[in-house]
Amino acid sequence: MAEEQKAKEHKKRRTATHAAASIGPMVKEAIGGTVRARAEGTHKIAYTFIVCQHDEILRALDVVPVWTENYAGICGAKRDAERFLQRAESLGFSRSLCTYALCGLGFDQWREELGEMPPDAPWGGQARPDFMISSGQILCDPRSKWYQAAQQFMPDVPIYNIDLPYPLYDPKRDHREVWGYYHKYIVEQLRGLVAFIEEQTGKKMDYDRLKELVALSDKTWNLIHETYELRRAVPCPMGTGDAMNTMVPMVFMMATQEAYDFYAGLKKELEEKIANKEGVVKDEKYRLLWGGGLPSWFALTDFNYFNSKGAVFPAETTYRMVQPLYEMDIPETDDPIEHLAWKWLGYWTFWYDKARKRPGSHPDVEWLIDYIENYKIDGVVMHEAFSCRSWHVGLIWQLHQLAKIYRPIPVLVLGEDGKKKEDRRELPSLVLESDIIDITSYSEVDTRNKIDAFIETLEAVEKSKIK
Amino acid sequence: MTEYFAGIDIGSTMTKAVILDDGIIAFVIGPTGPEQRRLANKVMEDVLNQIALPFQSITYIVSTGYGRINVPFADKQVTEITCHAKGIGSLFPEAKTIIDIGGQDSKAISIDANGRPTDFIMNDRCAAGSGRFIEVIADTLGVRLEEVGDISLQSKNPAKISNVCTIWAQQEVAARLAEGVPIADLLAGIHHSLADRISRMVNRLRVEEEVILTGGGGKNKGLVRALSEQLGHEILVPDKPLITGALGAALLGKEIAEKAKKNNVPLETKERLLEEIEIL
Ligand code: SF4
Numbered sequence: 001m002a003e004e005q006k007a008k009e010h011k012k013r014r015t016a017t018h019a020a021a022s023i024g025p026m027v028k029e030a031i032g033g034t035v036r037a038r039a040e041g042t043h044k045i046a047y048t049f050i051v052c053q054h055d056e057i058l059r060a061l062d063v064v065p066v067w068t069e070n071y072a073g074i075c076g077a078k079r080d081a082e083r084f085l086q087r088a089e090s091l092g093f094s095r096s097l098c099t100y101a102l103c104g105l106g107f108d109q110w111r112e113e114l115g116e117m118p119p120d121a122p123w124g125g126q127a128r129p130d131f132m133i134s135s136g137q138i139l140c141d142p143r144s145k146w147y148q149a150a151q152q153f154m155p156d157v158p159i160y161n162i163d164l165p166y167p168l169y170d171p172k173r174d175h176r177e178v179w180g181y182y183h184k185y186i187v188e189q190l191r192g193l194v195a196f197i198e199e200q201t202g203k204k205m206d207y208d209r210l211k212e213l214v215a216l217s218d219k220t221w222n223l224i225h226e227t228y229e230l231r232r233a234v235p236c237p238m239g240t241g242d243a244m245n246t247m248v249p250m251v252f253m254m255a256t257q258e259a260y261d262f263y264a265g266l267k268k269e270l271e272e273k274i275a276n277k278e279g280v281v282k283d284e285k286y287r288l289l290w291g292g293g294l295p296s297w298f299a300l301t302d303f304n305y306f307n308s309k310g311a312v313f314p315a316e317t318t319y320r321m322v323q324p325l326y327e328m329d330i331p332e333t334d335d336p337i338e339h340l341a342w343k344w345l346g347y348w349t350f351w352y353d354k355a356r357k358r359p360g361s362h363p364d365v366e367w368l369i370d371y372i373e374n375y376k377i378d379g380v381v382m383h384e385a386f387s388c389r390s391w392h393v394g395l396i397w398q399l400h401q402l403a404k405i406y407r408p409i410p411v412l413v414l415g416e417d418g419k420k421k422e423d424r425r426e427l428p429s430l431v432l433e434s435d436i437i438d439i440t441s442y443s444e445v446d447t448r449n450k451i452d453a454f455i456e457t458l459e460a461v462e463k464s465k466i467k
Numbered sequence: 468m469t470e471y472f473a474g475i476d477i478g479s480t481m482t483k484a485v486i487l488d489d490g491i492i493a494f495v496i497g498p499t500g501p502e503q504r505r506l507a508n509k510v511m512e513d514v515l516n517q518i519a520l521p522f523q524s525i526t527y528i529v530s531t532g533y534g535r536i537n538v539p540f541a542d543k544q545v546t547e548i549t550c551h552a553k554g555i556g557s558l559f560p561e562a563k564t565i566i567d568i569g570g571q572d573s574k575a576i577s578i579d580a581n582g583r584p585t586d587f588i589m590n591d592r593c594a595a596g597s598g599r600f601i602e603v604i605a606d607t608l609g610v611r612l613e614e615v616g617d618i619s620l621q622s623k624n625p626a627k628i629s630n631v632c633t634i635w636a637q638q639e640v641a642a643r644l645a646e647g648v649p650i651a652d653l654l655a656g657i658h659h660s661l662a663d664r665i666s667r668m669v670n671r672l673r674v675e676e677e678v679i680l681t682g683g684g685g686k687n688k689g690l691v692r693a694l695s696e697q698l699g700h701e702i703l704v705p706d707k708p709l710i711t712g713a714l715g716a717a718l719l720g721k722e723i724a725e726k727a728k729k730n731n732v733p734l735e736t737k738e739r740l741l742e743e744i745e746i747l
Pocket residue numbers: 069098099100101140141142143387388389390391436
């Protein structure tokens with residue numbers, strides 16, 4: 001009861017854009033839609049993961065995706081994940097595993113045991129799938145293990161696993177030497193997926209439709225890129241807090257007209273804000289880069305706290321899942337599956353050439369440098385979410401590398417002779433520590449204390465900057 | 468007329484207050500209780516009583532530490548990062564890296580020649596990186612906290628403590644004690660283990676000399692030595708390592724007051740009143 005009260009009392013986050021504010025109802029409707037589809041039995045439903053380059057394939061075959069990470073994130077944002085996490089723990093899973101997976105497993109087991117949605121399931125609950133599509137990629141082992149574990153409670157639901165590798169970065173090698181092999185492999189993976197879904201749905205792939213959807217999402221990719229680039233403006237019209245909402249159409253609704261329309265609307269909104277010199281904060285003092293890490297979904301108000309100190313986030317690497325297609329030199333092809341595979345390779349190797357040109361750099365660091373330069377960044381903030389290794393391993397290393405190869409701020413310091421001399425200083429950074437949805441790992445007092453200290457550090461650096 | 472400035476630092480374990488004119492003229496250190504607001508009053512009263520100074524004569528008061536918002540009479544609140552940087556910067560003009568090992572957390576701060584922080588890192592997640600770790604072990608071994616450092620320095624053969632969690636390390640130490648491992652070796656092992664964890668955190672920053680250790684950890688010679696070995700840097704410790712945050716707070720207050728005077732703007736202060744606080 002007390003917990004419920006607490007969840008209700010938890011204030012809604014203030015957004016800077018109407019677009020971000022409209023996301024909540026959109027997600028609610030999307031989740032409700034999957035539950036309705038289950039009840040009506042009109043469409044086949046698949047559990048699956050975001051960023052697996054298969055959105056167009058699912059849509060072309062009329063599969064309704066249930067993005068299981070999304071549902072766990074919703075439980076987290078509503079501060080109602082704990083009961084599902086505890087259930088998963090009671091089934092023998094460790095709390096140190098990916099908490100999205102734990103939340104999903106706890107939920108599924110409960111739903112299967114009851115034969116209906118768990119009581120007061122956030123936004124109507126997570127629909128039971130007809131099949132599950134897992135995926136081997138990045139470091140994320142939950143993506144290949146989560147659904148296998150879920151089969152303990154749903155043994156009748158088959159799994160198909162796709163494998164989506166990309167060439168690792170080697171400063172001495174041009175990745176194009178090997179990406180033909182990777183391409184061939186990924187194409188095979190995606191064709192296998194098509195065959196599997198055809199079998200499950202009893203439908204045949206309509207390749208013309210697929211082509212149209214691929215073209216639609218290409219168009220959306222470029223639009224998103226152009227829209228987000230508007231955030232370079234000073235004052236910044238939209239921060240990372242909002243982007244953690246506006247990513248929804250990008251990662252959950254690709255290959256739909258709604259996604260395209262959403263970004264067209266957002267672009268218009270940002271252009272208007274820029275024309276009116278309307279920023280996220282009234283007096284923009286500091287421009288920060290969200291340099292990595294999934295956010296704490298239950299603590300998005302921390303972004304407002306940053307804002308209250310005059311700090312805004314014009315850019316983030318998290319969920320910025322697009323790069324402009326017209327800047328990728330991927331081979332032309334008429335085959336939509338082949339194009340999807342090239343797009344995957346183009347995205348993951350996007351920063352390789354640039355990194356190769358800067359000794360000691362790395363694509364992940366090059367990405368940070370690009371944003372620092374182009375978005376006039378004063379400091380970098382990262383979030384280490386303990387339960388997700390995939391996106392969080394290496395964040396500290398990135399900061400280290402950044403400090404080694406990039407010392408951009410000219411400052412005046414006192415020399416040994418007591419006279420002021422010019423020096424260059426690296427960007428201050430802040431590493432927040434908590435989790436994506438496990439609220440027990442979060443301390444608001446400690447987090448805000450760190451933010452206060454970081455703002456004071458930025459202030460100190462600002463004072464010694466040579467302007 | 469002499470002007471006085473006060474800094475009050477409410478840490479998780481200890482509360483410290485410093486009064487300053489041109490230098491420190493009084494300071495007190497007391498344990499932080501649950502009733503921080505009441506305690507802030509008491510510590511302030513104590514430090515003023517030391518030099519028989521009326522509260523009204525304090526020009527500016529800055530509070531710091533995690534309980535800084537619970538000081539009703541403070542004119543300004545500043546985080547401990549900035550205050551430590553200021554305090555240490557005044558004591559060690561060459562300081563570049565500060566390590567603060569407190570009761571419940573530890574942090575590292577890079578500072579510039581003006582005593583301003585340029586980067587920092589904090590561990591507030593885990594007792595195993597803080598003074599609490601040593602406290603728990605001292606308790607298990609039945610050793611007084613003040614003696615821990617000296618005893619550990621007698622060790623010729625530090626024990627290897629493999630558990631990183633405070634609770635497990637406590638059990639490990641108890642088991643090793645039962646096996647007959649000397650207390651000095653256990654304490655030396657514990658210091659290495661703590662120093663290892665702290666140095667890993669500190670190494671996220673660029674560690675440059677002079678390296679200064681503050682907080683309760685500065686009073687533990689065994690820990691200072693272990694940390695110096697791990698980091699490969701000589702570590703300097705101020706005379707009174709517990710009050711550097713409060714000192715920095717008072718110095719910042721002084722700076723604010725001087726700036727206001729120079730710019731001919733009024734200094735915004737709170738009423739000098741030690742409030743009666745009813746907590747329960
Ligand atoms: S480990 Fe990370 S990337 Fe993988 S499912 Fe969990 S949150 Fe997502």
